[in-house]
C-alpha cells in the first residue's frame with residue numbers, strides 16, 4: 279500500500295518523520311535524498327566539522343538504528359525528478375514511478391551559482407554539502423591564501439576556522455559593514471574587530487568582478503584590485519528565485535517538475551498546497567516557514 283513519501287533528506291525531513299511516528303502515524307514512511315550520506319546537521323559543516331573536532335558520524339542527525347527502529351526507509355543517493363499530483367506518484371531519476379498516499383516536500387535550498395569570468399576555475403568552492411566541505415578540507419593547509427566572498431555568518435565562521443588552522447584569510451564584503459543583512463552596526467563593528475584581531479583581513483565595499491587563474495584560481499578580481507588567492511570559498515547564498523518563492527503546480531520546487539495541478543498554485547503561509555495530500559516544508563532560520571507550522575496528525579498530515 280502507498281505510504282508517506284518525503285522528498286529531501288535534510289533536518290526538516292528527518293524531524294518530520296520522527297514527529298509523525300511520535301504522533302502515532304502507522305503508515306510506511308520513505309525518505310528520498312539525493313545526497314549519499316545519512317542525513318546530517320548542515321550547520322555543523324562550517325563549524326566543528328570544518329575544524330575537524332567532529333567526525334562525519336558525529337554530525338549525523340540520527341544513527342542508522344533510529345531509521346530501522348522507527349521503520350523509516352531511507353533511499354539515499356536517489357533524486358526525485360518529478361511529481362504527478364493527480365496520479366499521486368513521484369518519479370525517481372532512475373525512472374522508477376512510486377505511488378504515495380501523502381507527499382512531503384523538504385527539498386531545502388540550493389546555492390546561487392556565481393557566473394562571472396573565471397568562475398569555473400578549480401579552487402573555487404561552494405559550501406552546502408558534506409562533499410563540499412570535504413573538498414575544502416582537503417585543500418586547506420597552513421599558509422594558503424583563502425579568500426571568502428561575503429561577510430555573513432557562514433563566511434565568518436569559515437574565516438574563524440581557517441585562521442585557527444593557520445591559513446591567510448581575506449573576507450570580501452561588498453557592503454560598508456559585515457553582517458549588514460542580519461545585525462546592527464554596533465554588532466557588525468564588534469565582530470569586525472573580533473575577526474580582525476585574530477588576523478582576518480576584511481575588505482569592505484569590495485565586490486567581486488571575476489577570477490583569474492590557469493586552470494586553478496590565482497587571483498580574485500574586484501574592479502581594479504587583484505587579490506592573490508590559492509582557494510576561494512563562497513558561503514551558500516540561497517537561490518532566491520528558485521527557492522524563496524517555491525511554487526507548486528505545473529512549476530518547479532527546487533528543480534522538481536510538478537504536474538497534475540493547475541499551474542501557478544502557491545502553497546499558503548502554513549505550507550499547505552492546494553492539494554491537501556502534499557505539503558512543502560523548509561527550515562529557514564529567521565523565516566516564517568518551519569516544521570512547527572506543518573500540522574502533523576496521527577493518520578498523516580495536512
Ligand SMILES: Cc1cc2nc3c(=O)[nH]c(=O)nc-3n(C[C@H](O)[C@H](O)[C@H](O)COP(=O)(O)OP(=O)(O)OC[C@H]3O[C@@H](n4cnc5c(N)ncnc54)[C@H](O)[C@@H]3O)c2cc1C
Nearest residue numbers: 286287288289290312320321357358385386387560561563
Ligand atoms: C554551511 C552552513 C551552515 C549553516 N549554519 C546554520 C546555523 O548556524 N544556524 C541555522 O539556523 N542555520 C544554518 N544553516 C542553514 C540550515 O542548514 C538550513 O536552514 C537547514 O539545513 C535547512 O534544512 P532543510 O531540511 O529544510 O533543507 P536542506 O538541509 O537543504 O535539505 C534538503 C535536502 O534535500 C535534498 N534534495 C533537494 N531536492 C531533492 C530531490 N528532488 N530529490 C531528492 N533529494 C533532494 C537536498 O540535496 C538536501 O540534501 C547553515 C547552512 C549551511 C550550508
